[in-house]
Amino acid sequence: MTSRNEELFQRAQRHIPAGVNSPVRAFRAVGGTPPFCERASGAHLWDADGKRYIDYLGSWGPMLAGHTHPAVVEAVQAAAARALSFGAPTEAEVEMAELLCRLVPSLEMVRLVSSGTEATMTALRLARGHTGRSVVVKFEGCYHGHADALLVKAGSGALTFGNPSSAGVPAETAAHTLVLDYNDAAGARALFAQRGAEIAGVIVEPVAGNMNLVLPVPGFLEALRELCTRHGAVLILDEVMTGFRVALGGAQARFGIRPDLTTLGKVIGGGLPVAAVGGRREIMQKIAPLGPVYQAGTLSGNPVAVAAGLATLKLVDTPGFQERVEATTRSLVEGLAAEAKGAGVTFSAQSIGSMFGVYFRATPPKSFAEVMQCDRERFSRFFHEMLARGVYLAPSAYEAGFVSAAHGAREVEETLAAAREAFRRV
């Protein structure tokens, strides 16, 4: 009996490369057929065969409030009934900018865009325009979207498919991107000592979530802040994933680091395409039409998308929200570690805010090299055992997991029951 998922996957591959519109969705890293999704509610999603899953993918991060939250759906429906797009300013964009600047400590001005890729691309251009320098520094295994200059030793899908540096990026472009090891403050100091005067900016995921989950070691982010200040470079915290997940004010609030520029995405659209670049007024005033750094977007600040984002952020900004979802996430990873131990499987797990990492390795990795030591084969088997039991994890050993406010003790319990059986079969 072929399933509808199978049928759709076959049909999809005839006219869509690999049948998907973003590479990791194709399940190449873990094998098998990706479920084609039909609907979702709260902590669950349903596929084309009517099978229900507890969802820890959360659309790769945005669904912090849970799927189809009534307040978000209502806001979207109301906005859509008024207009789908104007290409002219709206009050909702002002409200969104005010809210973002209130919640995220370092933001003085923001510009809305439609994807994280656009946000980081614009942040780099601003850093270069502001400093008049060309070189940017990134860290191996960090993913900042698929703009040319940032697709060098990148994480996420690029890493999953073994081509972290993409074909089609001119060597001249990649030459302006210098890559260091994540959590290597000494390496950053040495680089700045040598080439500090050429460096326009440093871009970093304050918690790395695109090479599985890697936490910053104490002193790492502080060192980057200090080096950028001393050498006149722009510190960009890419909080597209960590924003509103690591803390209400992002990782910068949790770790007390004040970047010059911040990129946001994922949660701020609540499932629709909204992202943002923001930061110091002095730098943001360099963007067109106030300044010489060009940036534009036909659908930027789209009223329906902004309505979804605003409604989501209002939920996220209610007392106790972060504490609850953080506690749920912690109980999940503690439970998973206990189940693995019970089954005698070498495994570790950790969480921060509503993000988590699972590792087939004795301790959580602190570097890209340590991430590479995780047992990928074992992860793939675990992934499929869990999927078969109705638990949808990200289909790659190099992705973080996401918990939503709709996940509770019941979902965690069901997940752990599935894990108990899965660990005994991997």
Ligand SMILES: *Cc1c(COP(=O)(O)O)cnc(C)c1O
């Ligand atoms: C997802 C992500 C991006 C890219 O965002 P898109 O909306 O997929 O373009 C950039 N940076 C980080 C840290 C991300 O997690």
